[in-house]
Amino acid sequence: MRILAIDDTRTLRELLCRTLRAASYDVVEAENGEEGLARFADHRPDIVITDLNMPVLDGIEFTRAVRSRADGTGVPIIILTTESGAEIKAEGRKAGATAWMVKPFDPQRLLDMLTRFKK
Amino acid sequence: MDALAEIRNIYFDECDEFIGLLEGHLAAIGDGRATPDDIHGAFRAVHSIKGGAGAFALTELVEFAHMFEACLDALRSGKVAVEDAPVDMLLQAGDVLNELIGAARDGRSVPVSPAIVKALQAMAGGKTAAPKAGDEIFLDDDEPAPAKAGPAAKPAASAAAPAPAAESAAARIKVFITPEKEFFRRAIDPRMIFEALKHLGEIEVTCDASKVPVISSLDPNDCWMRWVVEIETEQSREHVVEALESFLADEEYSFTDTEAEDDAAAGLDFHEAPKASGEIRSTDAHAPDAEAAPQGAPSSANASAATGAVAPPVVQRRASGGTIRVDLDRIDRLMNLVGEIVITQSMLSERAGVLAKREAASFVDALFSLARQTRELQDNVMAVRAQPVKVVFQRLPRLVRELERTLGKKAHLVLAGEDTEVDKTIVEELADPLIHMLRNSMDHGLEPPEERIAAGKAPDGTIRVSAEHRGSRILICVTDDGRGINREKLIAKAKSRGLLPPDSEPTPEEADNLIFHPGLSTAQQVTDVSGRGVGMDVVRRNVEALGGRITVESTPGRGCKFTLGLPLTLAVLDGMIVRAGTERFVFPLSSIVETMQLDPGSVEPLPGGRDILQLRGEIAPLLKLRQLLGIRAIGDEPIVVIVETETVPRLAIAVDEIVGQQQVVVKNLESSFRRVEGVSAATILGDGLVALILDVDALPALSQSGRKLPTMSETLGVAV
Numbered sequence: 001m002r003i004l005a006i007d008d009t010r011t012l013r014e015l016l017c018r019t020l021r022a023a024s025y026d027v028v029e030a031e032n033g034e035e036g037l038a039r040f041a042d043h044r045p046d047i048v049i050t051d052l053n054m055p056v057l058d059g060i061e062f063t064r065a066v067r068s069r070a071d072g073t074g075v076p077i078i079i080l081t082t083e084s085g086a087e088i089k090a091e092g093r094k095a096g097a098t099a100w101m102v103k104p105f106d107p108q109r110l111l112d113m114l115t116r117f118k119k
Numbered sequence: 120m121d122a123l124a125e126i127r128n129i130y131f132d133e134c135d136e137f138i139g140l141l142e143g144h145l146a147a148i149g150d151g152r153a154t155p156d157d158i159h160g161a162f163r164a165v166h167s168i169k170g171g172a173g174a175f176a177l178t179e180l181v182e183f184a185h186m187f188e189a190c191l192d193a194l195r196s197g198k199v200a201v202e203d204a205p206v207d208m209l210l211q212a213g214d215v216l217n218e219l220i221g222a223a224r225d226g227r228s229v230p231v232s233p234a235i236v237k238a239l240q241a242m243a244g245g246k247t248a249a250p251k252a253g254d255e256i257f258l259d260d261d262e263p264a265p266a267k268a269g270p271a272a273k274p275a276a277s278a279a280a281p282a283p284a285a286e287s288a289a290a291r292i293k294v295f296i297t298p299e300k301e302f303f304r305r306a307i308d309p310r311m312i313f314e315a316l317k318h319l320g321e322i323e324v325t326c327d328a329s330k331v332p333v334i335s336s337l338d339p340n341d342c343w344m345r346w347v348v349e350i351e352t353e354q355s356r357e358h359v360v361e362a363l364e365s366f367l368a369d370e371e372y373s374f375t376d377t378e379a380e381d382d383a384a385a386g387l388d389f390h391e392a393p394k395a396s397g398e399i400r401s402t403d404a405h406a407p408d409a410e411a412a413p414q415g416a417p418s419s420a421n422a423s424a425a426t427g428a429v430a431p432p433v434v435q436r437r438a439s440g441g442t443i444r445v446d447l448d449r450i451d452r453l454m455n456l457v458g459e460i461v462i463t464q465s466m467l468s469e470r471a472g473v474l475a476k477r478e479a480a481s482f483v484d485a486l487f488s489l490a491r492q493t494r495e496l497q498d499n500v501m502a503v504r505a506q507p508v509k510v511v512f513q514r515l516p517r518l519v520r521e522l523e524r525t526l527g528k529k530a531h532l533v534l535a536g537e538d539t540e541v542d543k544t545i546v547e548e549l550a551d552p553l554i555h556m557l558r559n560s561m562d563h564g565l566e567p568p569e570e571r572i573a574a575g576k577a578p579d580g581t582i583r584v585s586a587e588h589r590g591s592r593i594l595i596c597v598t599d600d601g602r603g604i605n606r607e608k609l610i611a612k613a614k615s616r617g618l619l620p621p622d623s624e625p626t627p628e629e630a631d632n633l634i635f636h637p638g639l640s641t642a643q644q645v646t647d648v649s650g651r652g653v654g655m656d657v658v659r660r661n662v663e664a665l666g667g668r669i670t671v672e673s674t675p676g677r678g679c680k681f682t683l684g685l686p687l688t689l690a691v692l693d694g695m696i697v698r699a700g701t702e703r704f705v706f707p708l709s710s711i712v713e714t715m716q717l718d719p720g721s722v723e724p725l726p727g728g729r730d731i732l733q734l735r736g737e738i739a740p741l742l743k744l745r746q747l748l749g750i751r752a753i754g755d756e757p758i759v760v761i762v763e764t765e766t767v768p769r770l771a772i773a774v775d776e777i778v779g780q781q782q783v784v785v786k787n788l789e790s791s792f793r794r795v796e797g798v799s800a801a802t803i804l805g806d807g808l809v810a811l812i813l814d815v816d817a818l819p820a821l822s823q824s825g826r827k828l829p830t831m832s833e834t835l836g837v838a839v
Contacts, residue, residue: 008163010444011130011171018126031443053166055159067304073340076306082170090368093299098306099365104173113365116314 002026003114004045006036006062007080008054012103016049016080019107025114033057037065045075047117049110052081052088060095067096076117080105130171134220137164141213143513148194149206150516158201161209162191168216177223180216183231187212189243199242208238210517292359294348295373302342307366309346315362320352447543450504454690457497458784461691464493465781465805494782501688505540508586508595511550512537515557515584522561529579530565536586541593542688548665549595549685552658556597556669556681557582559655564601564679574676576600588687592667592709595683604673606630631673632766635659666692666707666799668816694783694802696810697760697774699744704774705783705802705812712761717773719755729822732759732771739769742818747797747828762815770819781805785812797821797828 003025007013013029020027028043030036034057036050048066052059059079066072076098083089084102092100101110144161147153169184190209193199215235222229296312316322324346331343350359356374363372468490471483512534519532541549565571565580572578583598606627613619613633625633635655662669667685686692686709694705695714721733722741730741743756756773764770783802788795799814821828 009167009170010133011126012174014126014129015174029443053163055163073304074306076308076311082166082173086369093305093368094301096305099311101365103170104176112318113311113315116311117308 001047001114002028002043002045004028004030004036004039004043004048005050006030006033006039006048006054006059007051008032009051012051016105019110020049020114023111023114033059033062033065036062040066040069040072044071047114048075048077049080050077052079052083052092060091060097063092063095063097078110078113080110127175130175131220131224133171134168137168138213138217138220139510139514140164141216142210142517145206145209145213146513146516146520148201148204149210149520151202153201158191158194162188162195165191165216168220172223175223179228179231180219180223183212183216183219183236186236186239186243187216190239193243198244205238205242208235208242210520211235212239290352292350292352292356293374294350294359294363295375296346296348296363296367296371297373298342298345298371299368300341300343302371303340309344312363312366313346313348315365316348316350316359319354319358319362320350322351323349325349445503447504450500453500454504457493457500458691460493461497461782461784462803462805464489466807467805469805497691497782501542501690502540504543504688506543506546507538507540508546508549508593509537510546511553512584512586514550515553518554518557519561519582522558526561528561528565528567530561531579531581533581533583534585535583539586539588539593541685542690545593545665545685545687548661549683552662552669552683553584553595553597555655555658556683557584560597560599560601560679560681564599564603566602570602574602589684592684592686595685596680597683598678598680600678603675603677603679604631604634604671606673606675609633628672631671634671635669663816691782691784692812693780694812695760695780696778696783696804697744697758698776698778699748699756699774700750702748703778703804703808703810704744705810706760706762706772706815707799707812708780710762710764710815712763712769714758714760714777717755717757717759734761734769734771737769739771740767740819740822741771741773742822743773744828745773745775747818747822749827762818764816764819766816767819770815772815772818783810783812795829796826 003020005013005016005020005027006029007016008031013031017027017029028039028045030039032054033050036048037057039045040048050059050062054062057065059081063077063079066075066077077096078099078101079092079097080101080103082103084100089100099113101113141161141164144153144157144164147157148161165184165188169181169188172180172184187209190199190212194201194204212235215231218229219231294316296309298307298309313322313324325348327345327347328343330345331337337343352359464486468486471479471486474482515534516532519530523529560582561580565582566574566576568578571580581600583596585596585598587594610619610625610630610633613636614621614623618633618636619625635658659669662683662685665685667683669681669683671679671681673679692705693708695708695711696703696705698704717732723731723733723738725731730743732739732741739761741759745751745756756775758775758777759771759773760777762770762772783804785800786802788798788801795811797814797817798811800812801809802812804810
């Protein structure tokens with residue numbers, strides 16, 4: 001199972017990727033939405049986990065772009081962010097985000113969530 | 120935990136970068152030349168610091184960063200006009216943030232001044248007034264959000280329903296899941312939700328497909344289904360909310376059957392839709408619902424081809440690739456390998472000489488290609504390590520502002536060549552000397568406004584900091600239009616301290632360069648800015664340790680120019696290999712002016728055994744490398760290498776032979792052996808033997824002192 005992890009903050013990306021790799025996921029990293037889109041096209045991830053607030057292309061724009069791809073409609077996108085406002089969440093859903101998790105993330109909870117996607 | 124400690128380190132390194140960026144952006148805002156990028160950039164820097172701090176539970180840092188972020192958000196959203204931004208306060212907040220980061224790094228705790236907290240809160244407009252600011256953003260995963268936990272937060276229709284309080288043991292909770300039509304476009308498989316609920320206890324799922332329209336008018340991407348999930352659980356309703364809220368909007372679930380009421384109230388048009396499949400009951404969540412879901416769900420695994428047809432065009436993205444971060448260690452390893460290849464390649468070149476002519480021709484051709492490719496490989500690896508000096512330059516406007524305040528002077532800072540690239544290690548080493556030079560110019564160079572006006576100058580001084588490539592070096596110049604160096608005072612002081620003989624008459628350049636002498640400072644009184652007299656000599660020492668040099672040119676009354684020259688990299692250098700006796704040495708090519716046959720007629724002996732070489736009307740001190748080494752030999756060395764040194768513009772060094780010119784890999788001696796006067800490093804030549812790289816700047820002093828260069832075995836402490 002391949003996961004695309006997008007976060008512009010290296011620390012958080014590192015933390016996320018290590019958590020995922022430790023759970024034997026195949027992880028592809030990207031530093032912002034634009035890079036994420038390129039990785040998405042090249043690597044065809046099964047799941048995407050993305051930060052919201054990023055330079056170049058943010059998480060919402062990224063989600064919208066993925067959803068507009070022919071191969072991007074069925075891929076779950078989890079937004080992992082510090083933002084928890086109802087408005088921004090609604091915007092995320094409208095863009096096509098599958099799930100919303102609030103940082104700092106609890107690795108176990110994230111992994112639990114991912115096992116649900118596995119099936 | 121090792122891995123975590125490592126990520127922690129990465130985080131703190133990253134924080135340094137963010138602080139640098141933040142200061143650059145804030146300075147731009149302060150100068151009134153801010154672009155939206157600056158404001159967003161500043162916000163993002165603080166935001167990222169906060170995010171990482173949250174991951175490591177650095178509460179104090181999170182709280183402060185949160186307040187700070189709120190202020191920058193006020194700027195970002197236009198609530199506070201950029202022109203009105205209290206830049207000094209923001210810069211100060213940046214300092215506090217930096218301090219908190221430093222404290223967190225060391226596991227300390229530092230108090231935050233209430234004044235700055237108040238100022239931040241005032242600017243953010245009370246947005247951060249909550250005493251524990253961090254909490255509202257970082258919902259703790261163990262504590263589900265109480266605010267929206269119950270149906271009280273739901274639309275009015277449900278408000279009437281009595282909300283049972285926290286459940287006792289094994290209660291039955293009924294959840295109505297009423298997704299929006301666009302539900303499946305979010306790539307949600309309802310099974311994910313059932314699975315999440317199954318964690319809480321036994322569940323029973325009922326699917327209501329009554330609103331699914333006839334197949335002919337069915338868009339498979341629309342969701343017409345609703346589910347009722349009954350959970351037999353010991354957990355409270357909050358946990359149910361927690362499991363649902365990751366996936367569902369507040370309107371998409373409820374603990375009462377709002378839909379029925381809504382339908383009745385609003386008379387929704389899907390009443391016209393014929394009943395498609397009725398109810399599916401199940402006690403096992405995922406199996407039957409897997410069948411129920413495909414009714415309209417393009418499940419996560421495969422998107423239907425039909426979706427592609429109706430999807431809007433794919434967003435265009437730039438063709439250029441992205442960037443990745445790589446550990447410096449990895450690049451160093453790569454660089455080392457390239458170094459080894461360079462050595463192997465020169466070994467091959469050497470062996471080629473002994474091949475028979477017929478075979479040699481094609482071999483040499485291949486060798487030339489190899490040499491070219493090696494060079495290219497090396498340039499490319501170096502390019503990976505290169506960083507623009509901007510990284511350091513962007514800290515300077517801030518420094519100048521601070522100094523302006525401390526010193527009561529005004530200065531206009533002009534930066535040039537910020538995009539000049541140089542090896543990352545050099546960039547890092549650049550900051551200290553540069554900051555010192557700038558401080559020196561601000562403190563000692565620029566006059567107070569009154570004095571400037573009296574001298575017929577503009578009241579504001581100008582300091583120009585520029586970077587450029589010059590050959591294989593980078594030149595950084597700091598030029599001010601201040602009063603210049605007070606030579607008389609400097610000479611007098613040097614003499615009074617016995618640093619110069621009382622009767623000496625140093626040239627203007629020599630006098631100016633006294634400011635690099637340890638223990639000399641001409642400031643009237645010691646200031647906390649740069650007057651401790653330990654500044655410039657330390658700068659010089661550090662710069663020299665890097666194979667660089669620093670010089671000063673001063674015009675009394677007009678200003679002063681510091682020039683800092685550093686190699687672009689520390690890993691390789693272009694060298695000329697010479698022989699003296701049986702030993703070979705490497706001169707850095709960058710310091711060589713010319714080489715020539717030694718004409719014995721142009722050598723003039725001076726008393727004391729020293730020689731001077733007449734060089735087209737100029738004179739250059741002549742050193743004999745054999746003599747420096749203590750090698751006795753008959754006859755003169757036939758070749759002279761003219762080098763440029765820091766103290767002597769032309770120095771002639773006589774050698775036995777020029778062996779060749781090649782790129783050598785610098786192997787630092789100090790890490791393995793000890794510092795050796797006159798030798799900057801060692802290298803391995805093509806035949807696998809070691810040669811010392813000469814530190815030409817140290818040679819004149821070495822020769823004057825009568826000391827000898829150590830031989831190879833002395834240097835390495837082993838027989839070679």
